[in-house]
Amino acid sequence: MDNREALIALNMVEHVGPIRLRQLLGHFPDPVAILGASRDALLRVPGIGEETAEAVSTWERTIDLAAEIRRIEQSGCRVLIQEDPEYPPSLREIYDPPIVLYVRGTLSSEDHNAIAIVGSRQSTPYGIEVARRLAFQLGHIGVTVVSGGARGIDTAAHHGALAAKGRTLCVLGTGINLVFPPENAELYERAASCGAILTQFAFNRPADKQTFPIRNRIVAGMTLGTVVVEANLSSGALITAKFAADYGRQVFAVPGRIDSPRSKGCHELIRQGARLCESAEDILSEFEYLFPSKNHPPSPAETGALPTLHLSEREQTVLSLLDAGERGIDDIIRQSHLPASAVSVTLLGLEMKRLILQHPGKRFSKNLRVMG
Numbered sequence: 001m002d003n004r005e006a007l008i009a010l011n012m013v014e015h016v017g018p019i020r021l022r023q024l025l026g027h028f029p030d031p032v033a034i035l036g037a038s039r040d041a042l043l044r045v046p047g048i049g050e051e052t053a054e055a056v057s058t059w060e061r062t063i064d065l066a067a068e069i070r071r072i073e074q075s076g077c078r079v080l081i082q083e084d085p086e087y088p089p090s091l092r093e094i095y096d097p098p099i100v101l102y103v104r105g106t107l108s109s110e111d112h113n114a115i116a117i118v119g120s121r122q123s124t125p126y127g128i129e130v131a132r133r134l135a136f137q138l139g140h141i142g143v144t145v146v147s148g149g150a151r152g153i154d155t156a157a158h159h160g161a162l163a164a165k166g167r168t169l170c171v172l173g174t175g176i177n178l179v180f181p182p183e184n185a186e187l188y189e190r191a192a193s194c195g196a197i198l199t200q201f202a203f204n205r206p207a208d209k210q211t212f213p214i215r216n217r218i219v220a221g222m223t224l225g226t227v228v229v230e231a232n233l234s235s236g237a238l239i240t241a242k243f244a245a246d247y248g249r250q251v252f253a254v255p256g257r258i259d260s261p262r263s264k265g266c267h268e269l270i271r272q273g274a275r276l277c278e279s280a281e282d283i284l285s286e287f288e289y290l291f292p293s294k295n296h297p298p299s300p301a302e303t304g305a306l307p308t309l310h311l312s313e314r315e316q317t318v319l320s321l322l323d324a325g326e327r328g329i330d331d332i333i334r335q336s337h338l339p340a341s342a343v344s345v346t347l348l349g350l351e352m353k354r355l356i357l358q359h360p361g362k363r364f365s366k367n368l369r370v371m372g
Helices: 003-012 018-025 031-035 039-043 050-057 065-075 125-140 153-163 182-193 211-221 236-246 261-271 280-284 313-321 329-336 340-352
Strands: 078-080 101-105 114-118 144-147 168-171 195-199 225-228 250-253 356-359 363-366
Touching (some): 018 031, 114 153, 125 153, 125 280, 153 168, 168 211, 182 195, 236 250, 236 261, 313 340, 329 340, 329 363, 340 356
Parallel strands (some): 114 225, 144 168, 168 195, 225 250
Antiparallel strands (some): 356 363
C-alpha cells in the first residue's frame, strides 16, 4: 500500500475528515502509518476520540480497499491527493480541503480562474435565464464555471457554459459513478468532456443531507467567487455563499422580484454585504486580473506594436460601428441587426480584449490607446 491508497482508505473511514487527518499526520509520519496504528496509539493523538480511534484501527473490517481500487481503475476516473499538481490550488488553501478528489475529465490551469454559479433547485424561468446568461458570458471569455450538477440553477449554469464552448466543473454530492438527478446523465458526460466531474465521495455513496453541504464547500473553495442566482432563506446555496465568505472569497447575489420567495435569500445576502450582480460585468469588475492572457492583449506601450487579434465576424461588425465614435447599446443593436443577447456578449468580449471602453449609460467607444 502506498500513501495514495492509504488516503483513499482514510477518506472512506467514518469519523475521519480533513481536520482529523491533519491532526493524525502531525503525530504519524504518513497515511500508511496511520492505518497501521493501534487503537491506543491513535488515542494518544490530541483531538482523536474513542470513535475515531476505533474506526481507524479496525478499518479493514469495514472497508474493502482493493474493491475500491478496482472500481477506480475500471471506471476510467482517477484520484487526486493534495500533493498532485492537478489538485486545485485554491482548494488547498481552505482549512478543510478534501482528503482525495475523484475526477473524470481534466482539470486545467484555466480552472484556477473559476466562478461558482449556484441557486435553488426549484427555480423560476427568470432564474434559469439569468444563470444561463451569466454562465454563457463567463464561459465565452474563458472563465471556468463551477456548480453542483443539481436541478434548477446548477443545471442552467452548466448548460450556459457549455453553450459558449467554455469549461465547466460539476462537483457531485454522491459517488462519481452515480447520476443525481438521473436526468442529468447527458449533462455529466458533456461536462466531463469539456471540463470535469469531481467528488470527494467514494463509489456508490448516495446523496443525503450530509453530502450536499460537504459538496458545497468544495464548490466555494475551488472558486474565486460565488454567484447566488436564486435562493430561498433555507436554500443550500446560502451554505455555499457562507463557505465562500468564510474562505475569504467574493460573494455575489442576483436581485429578484420582491414578492418571490426565491429572491429572499439573495436579498438577504445583499443586505449582509454581498456584491449585487446584474450582469457578468459586475463579476468581471471584481476580478480584472482573473482572465486568461488571450483576453488581455498587450498595449502598444508594452510591445511597441499593435497586437494581432482574431476577431469573430460579430466582433468585427460591432467594432466597425464604433468607427464614428461613442454609441449606446440600443443604437449598436439596431445598426448591427444582431439579437440583443448577441450584442451584449460581443461587447463584453471586446471589452475584455481591451478593444473598447464602456461609459456610463451603457455607451461604448473604441479604446484609442490600443486601436489608435
